[in-house]
Amino acid sequence: MPIADNIKLAVVTGGGHGIGRAICRRLSSDGCDVVVADIEEDAAVAVAGEIGGRGYGVDVGDENDFAKFILSVEENVGPIDLFVSNAGVGFGDADSMAGSKRGGIGNAEDRWAACWRVNVMAHVYAARTLIPLMVARDGGYLVNVASAAGLLSQIGDAAYSATKHAAVAFAESLAITHGEQGIHVSVVCPQAVATQMIGIADDSDSLEGGFGGNDVDGILRPEDVADRIIEGIEEKRFLILPHPQVATYVQRKANDHGRWIAGMQRFQRKLSRQGD
Template sequence: MDPKNKVIVVTGAAGGIGEALARRFAREGAKLVVVVDRDGERAAAVAAAIGGETVTLDVTDGQAMIDMVADIESRHGGIDLFCSNAGVGEPDTDEQNAASSPDDVWTRAWEVNVMAHVYAARAVIPGMRARGNGYFLNTVSAAGLLSQIGGAAYATTKHAAVGFAESLAITQGDQGIKVSILCPQAVDTAMLRKGDASSQAENIDGVLTPDQVADSVIRGLAAEVFLILPHPIVMTYMQRKAADYDRWIQGMRRLRARLGGARGD
């Protein structure tokens, strides 16, 4: 897929990866980039800089998602690429207990990291099916393919996001609808800068800028591959995990100990 002359929606686009994607799509000649975020003021600033539109929206509001998509389709004739990018992550409350985070942390992670993708698909699939084409780019994380030391709610919901994207690709693929998932490790965003144990584990293979991630997205969309890996080493880790699950878990335990998790430091 080439973003040129396309109508593109990006959620979580007021900063970080989402902002970098919105700006890059504009530079690539997109017909329209819709900058979506619950922080309407910051989203408006991004949209103004790229000549796009702003929608202030909480991605966990399914009806608001439907209304937004209907409005865009009525004015612009359809959405070519929907980037479901918004995400949240919190470390385990007690890093010695993977089940320690309270229910509200798990619920928020589920709503943003999983259900937001579902709400987007519910809103956009009917139009894409009718036109016989369309593209979803769901930002997940390498944590959805591997795991996240010190962040059980994040890792669990990101695994679920991968599963939903696979279902989208399998079910909608013969309808002309394509799907990619973006799965970076560490990216220089506000989430990484928290500096907790989970982010320490994530950044062992280097920290990319959001613009570097956007570069990977452009290449991945051009190739129309399902799995976009800004950190290519993730593929090696996936292969090792699949080849010997027990050995991989032991390796992750050693990494956790190296980071101080086994001592509770």
């Protein structure tokens, strides 16, 4: 069944670039009306212009502005059938120290706070605002883009790993609590994807990028990830793994956590030797 039979109006955060932009394009080509939201208003407007949608500048980490934005879409555009919380940030550990307070991109407190706001709380804000409206009309779909780092941990980025784990746990809570009210939830956990987040510019032909071993199973293009997400939505699948190998790693971790940590320590040693 084409996705637009169930989903007329979709909102995608972080839709100005990368995976979000690819999701916007795919949803639009499937016949959905798409609202593109991004902290970079120009990028949101450009993507919206290309697909005949609407583009807005919004900071998903600011609950007031984000809730106002969602409510104004509901009031002025229509009921949101699908909300994709895709915006995300990651900064890396400063000085290769998981708990460092020093240097890197901004200071450590700011990096952790930004990861919590954008990678986790934005999902909470969207759910808080939308679920009562969706429940009142017998259902809706929330897709939360987390990361394989939310199941397995990303070497070299403690804040990203911890907040993506929280994002997975929050999606689980949403699915458990609201499933019987007609709320469908999917959480997306890719490994490396060719976007500016891993240093690959939008529309680059290159697949050279990746860091900290996140590219071990290859770097996917954002368009392929968008296709996997739409397949997952069509099947109403909770866990969407664009890199299927992640399922095996999660099983190995669950079977023997200590052994998994030892394996990751070996992998980190190998990566630091390669970096010398």
